[in-house]
Amino acid sequence: MTKIAIVDDNKEQASAIELAIAEYGKIAGLSFVVDYYPSAYALDTRDSEYDLLFLDIQMPGKDGMSYAREIRERNPDVLICFTTSFAQYALKGYEVNAVDYILKPIVTAEFITKFPRMLRFISKNPGKSIMVRTKDGVRKLAFSDIVYVETLGHYLTFHLVGGEALESRGLLKDIENELTLEDGFARCHSSFLVNLKQVKTIKGNDVEMLDGSVLAISPGKRKQFLMGLSKF
Numbered sequence: 001m002t003k004i005a006i007v008d009d010n011k012e013q014a015s016a017i018e019l020a021i022a023e024y025g026k027i028a029g030l031s032f033v034v035d036y037y038p039s040a041y042a043l044d045t046r047d048s049e050y051d052l053l054f055l056d057i058q059m060p061g062k063d064g065m066s067y068a069r070e071i072r073e074r075n076p077d078v079l080i081c082f083t084t085s086f087a088q089y090a091l092k093g094y095e096v097n098a099v100d101y102i103l104k105p106i107v108t109a110e111f112i113t114k115f116p117r118m119l120r121f122i123s124k125n126p127g128k129s130i131m132v133r134t135k136d137g138v139r140k141l142a143f144s145d146i147v148y149v150e151t152l153g154h155y156l157t158f159h160l161v162g163g164e165a166l167e168s169r170g171l172l173k174d175i176e177n178e179l180t181l182e183d184g185f186a187r188c189h190s191s192f193l194v195n196l197k198q199v200k201t202i203k204g205n206d207v208e209m210l211d212g213s214v215l216a217i218s219p220g221k222r223k224q225f226l227m228g229l230s231k232f
Contacts, residue, residue: 008056016106040067057084068096186228
C-alpha cells in the first residue's frame with residue numbers, strides 16, 4: 001500500500017490534501033496510508049518510510065526546500081511534491097528532482113488531475129521491495145524482480161525474473177496488501193497475483209508472462225485484471 005506523508009505547518013491545508021487523496025481513492029478504488037507532520041523536524045529522517053512526500057515550501061524553522069535537499073543526500077528514491085502559494089518558489093523543484101508542485105489553496109479537482117501521475121512514478125520505482133520470510137531466513141525482493149506470486153493452501157511461491165522460485169508460508173490476500181494495483185500488481189485468478197509489467201500477451205483466457213509462464217484468467221477476475229493491465 002502506498003504510504004504518504006504530508007509536511008505542512010498549516011493543518012487546514014494538510015487536511016485538504018488528505019481529503020483530496022481520499023476522494024481520488026474512492027474514484028480509483030485504491031487505499032493509501034497518509035500521515036501528517038506539522039514540521040520538517042517532526043518527520044526528521046523517517047522519509048524512507050514513505051513513497052511520497054508533500055512538502056510545504058514555506059514553513060517556520062526549516063523550510064521545505066532546505067529539508068528536501070537534506071532528504072536527497074540520503075534518499076534519492078522517495079517522491080517529493082511541493083505545496084506552495086507561490087508558483088515561483090516551486091520552480092526550484094528541479095534542484096531536488098521534485099515530481100511536481102501543487103498550488104495552495106488546495107482544490108480537489110486540480111489535485112486529482114495531478115495525483116495519478118505521481119502514482120505512476122511510484123509504480124515504476126525499482127527501489128520498492130518486499131520482505132519475504134523463507135525457510136532460510138528473510139529475503140528482500142525488489143518488486144521489479146517478481147514475475148508473479150502463486151498460492152497453494154497456506155503456502156506462497158514467488159516466481160522471480162531469472163527462473164528462481166521462492167517458497168514462503170502465508171496468504172495471498174496479505175501479500176496483495178503490499179503488492180497493490182498502484183504498484184503494478186493484479187490478480188488474474190484466485191491463485192495468481194501478477195506483475196503487470198511482466199505480462200507479454202493475452203491469449204484467450206490465458207496470460208503469457210515474459211518468462212514464458214502461462215497463467216489462467218478466471219472469469220471473475222478478467223474485467224478487473226484487464227482494466228489494471230491497460231494502465232501499464
